[in-house]
Amino acid sequence: MNWSVTPKSLLLNALPVAAAVLVWWAATTYILVQPRIYPTPQGVFTELVRIFKNEGPIGEPYTHAAATLWRLTIAWGGGFVAATLLGVLAGRKKWVFDFFSYPVWIAMAVPSVVWVYIFLVVFGIEEMVPILALMILLAAPVFLGTAEGVRSTPKELLEMCDSYKIGTRQRLFHFYLPYIAPYMVANARVSFAYGIRIVLIAEVIGLPNGVGILVGYWSDSLYMAPIVAWGLLLMATGMIVDYCIFAPLQRRIRREAEPRPASKRQPSGNSRLKRA
Amino acid sequence: MLEMTKDTAAAGETKVSLKNLQLSFPDQSGGVKQIYQGLDLEIEKGSFTVLLGPSGCGKSTLLNIMDGLLQPNSADEILIDGEDLRDRPDLSRQMAYVFQGPRLLKWKTLAENAEFGLRGLGVQPRDRWPELMERYFAAVGLSEYMHHYPSQVSGGMQQRAAIVRAWVNEPQILLMDEPFSHLDEITAAEMRRILVDLWRAEEVHRTVVFVTHDISEAAQLATDIVMLTPAPSSICFRRKVDLPWPRHIESDEVMDLEKELRKAFAERAGVRF
Ligand SMILES: Nc1ncnc2c1ncn2[C@@H]1O[C@H](COP(=O)(O)OP(=O)(O)OP(=O)(O)O)[C@@H](O)[C@H]1O
Numbered sequence: 001m002n003w004s005v006t007p008k009s010l011l012l013n014a015l016p017v018a019a020a021v022l023v024w025w026a027a028t029t030y031i032l033v034q035p036r037i038y039p040t041p042q043g044v045f046t047e048l049v050r051i052f053k054n055e056g057p058i059g060e061p062y063t064h065a066a067a068t069l070w071r072l073t074i075a076w077g078g079g080f081v082a083a084t085l086l087g088v089l090a091g092r093k094k095w096v097f098d099f100f101s102y103p104v105w106i107a108m109a110v111p112s113v114v115w116v117y118i119f120l121v122v123f124g125i126e127e128m129v130p131i132l133a134l135m136i137l138l139a140a141p142v143f144l145g146t147a148e149g150v151r152s153t154p155k156e157l158l159e160m161c162d163s164y165k166i167g168t169r170q171r172l173f174h175f176y177l178p179y180i181a182p183y184m185v186a187n188a189r190v191s192f193a194y195g196i197r198i199v200l201i202a203e204v205i206g207l208p209n210g211v212g213i214l215v216g217y218w219s220d221s222l223y224m225a226p227i228v229a230w231g232l233l234l235m236a237t238g239m240i241v242d243y244c245i246f247a248p249l250q251r252r253i254r255r256e257a258e259p260r261p262a263s264k265r266q267p268s269g270n271s272r273l274k275r276a
Numbered sequence: 277m278l279e280m281t282k283d284t285a286a287a288g289e290t291k292v293s294l295k296n297l298q299l300s301f302p303d304q305s306g307g308v309k310q311i312y313q314g315l316d317l318e319i320e321k322g323s324f325t326v327l328l329g330p331s332g333c334g335k336s337t338l339l340n341i342m343d344g345l346l347q348p349n350s351a352d353e354i355l356i357d358g359e360d361l362r363d364r365p366d367l368s369r370q371m372a373y374v375f376q377g378p379r380l381l382k383w384k385t386l387a388e389n390a391e392f393g394l395r396g397l398g399v400q401p402r403d404r405w406p407e408l409m410e411r412y413f414a415a416v417g418l419s420e421y422m423h424h425y426p427s428q429v430s431g432g433m434q435q436r437a438a439i440v441r442a443w444v445n446e447p448q449i450l451l452m453d454e455p456f457s458h459l460d461e462i463t464a465a466e467m468r469r470i471l472v473d474l475w476r477a478e479e480v481h482r483t484v485v486f487v488t489h490d491i492s493e494a495a496q497l498a499t500d501i502v503m504l505t506p507a508p509s510s511i512c513f514r515r516k517v518d519l520p521w522p523r524h525i526e527s528d529e530v531m532d533l534e535k536e537l538r539k540a541f542a543e544r545a546g547v548r549f
């Protein structure tokens with residue numbers, strides 16, 4: 001199957017978006033005429049321009065955006081690395097898995113909002129709060145995915161590593177991580193998208209800055225256009241990260257795993273015949 | 277082609293010696309399955325020893341014990357060059373294993389797979405690695421494909437790369453577990469030829485322990501044939517083979533040897549092929 005980007009696929013991607021904008025415009029112009037609550041596309045566009053000009057009511061939008069992105073990156077990066085390493089360990093040693101299995105289920109089952117409140121009580125209004133809440137939430141599924149991936153490594157390959165006396169470092173970086181790379185990219189993709197959503201919730205509840213605060217502010221003022229504008233921006237960020245980092249990574253891994261035409265000549269005719 | 281006299285192993289010296297090996301596994305019905313009840317086995321240095329036995333008799337398990345991957349329930353000795361493997365686990369670094377399947381890492385090229393093994397067994401000095409790899413990839417006719425991924429080459433080529441992964445370490449003992457059994461007969465015959473050429477090309481022959489359940493393969497390769505009974509297995513027949521290579525399957529000597537082995541199997545192990 002060919003998954004590359006062509007003019008035709010771009011057009012197909014853009015079509016429903018264009019249709020949605022049209023419906024949106026028609027609805028807010030003719031039916032739901034109440035621009036504060038139901039912002040028009042033009043209204044949202046104006047807000048986007050204001051954001052890009054770094055104009056806003058409570059501090060510079062750029063500073064807020066930077067705070068949010070920083071939190072997201074730290075929490076996601078830290079959670080991902082820690083969960084992956086622990087996951088590898090848990091996939092190898094049953095007692096590590098058993099040790100973490102309840103905490104992981106609790107981390108996954110308790111809603112992020114509750115975590116934010118718990119940490120607020122423990123730490124007060126601190127930078128740590130949303131970061132920790134995010135880390136826990138993002139780390140849990142990554143941990144499970146990694147442990148599962150490591151546990152599914154074939155016995156034959158493990159025996160090969162044992163026989164060739166492959167050391168710990170070598171095993172981690174050249175065996176386990178490449179083996180679970182497809183799981184990891186999928187994990188990273190999903191958890192990053194998830195993280196964008198959760199970081200805002202954490203900010204609305206527990207922090208003095210960040211995009212979540214702006215959204216809270218506009219929501220209190222019952223003015224929706226900037227909220228939609230920020231929503232679009234976050235979506236765009238998610239898409240850009242996905243498109244520029246995760247998608248190429250996943251493509252590369254898939255290419256490595258699948259047979260592909262050799263760059264040099266194919267096995268010579270006689271070995272072909274032998275296989276037949 | 278090398279002189280025939282070189283092909284006879286330097287007689288006498290023992291490379292591997294197993295004494296009174298005991299091993300059992302739990303079976304599905306809750307009982308135990310005895311694999312060895314006091315098995316003794318000696319392997320001569322520089323020999324091409326073929327372990328011949330029916331499926332399930334414990335041939336792979338024997339190689340795993342020699343490689344230190346598995347501990348028997350008990351054994352009087354597991355000696356490599358006169359030292360016990362259980363006291364000196366590092367002795368298994370002189371061994372390299374070729375498995376029934378290639379067992380290559382699919383995200384590494386054939387050369388990188390070979391390097392993986394070199395790094396693991398810690399072959400020194402490192403600057404020899406490129407030269408070693410080039411030499412042995414050339415020896416099995418894979419020079420052109422060194423930088424291909426396993427998925428880009430045929431099954432036979434993958435198995436050749438697995439042989440290179442073992443051979444580049446220049447191990448003192450090569451453990452080979454039915455390395456050609458899943459290849460078609462024509463490819464397998466070519467691989468046997470390559471293997472024997474590799475083995476004979478060296479001044480001092482490496483010790484090869486080659487497992488198979490294929491009588492004809494044993495007759496084509498071995499300097500020593502060791503025949504195992506079904507589990508609990510013991511050695512029921514053993515002989516030296518002093519035939520020159522290449523051995524043609526249709527030649528009278530090889531056919532006679534096969535006949536003899538078949539007969540020994542039927543009489544002593546109660547297995548008919
Ligand atoms: N880890 C294990 N647990 C339980 N039983 C085992 C284990 N490993 C091997 N066995 C049993 O030990 C016996 C010998 O196994 P082994 O793989 O050594 O046989 P083999 O001679 O190599 O057979 P084949 O020719 O089919 O490869 C078999 O009956 C197998 O079921």
Ligand SMILES: [Mg+2]
Nearest residue numbers: 335336337453
């Ligand atoms: Mg076997």
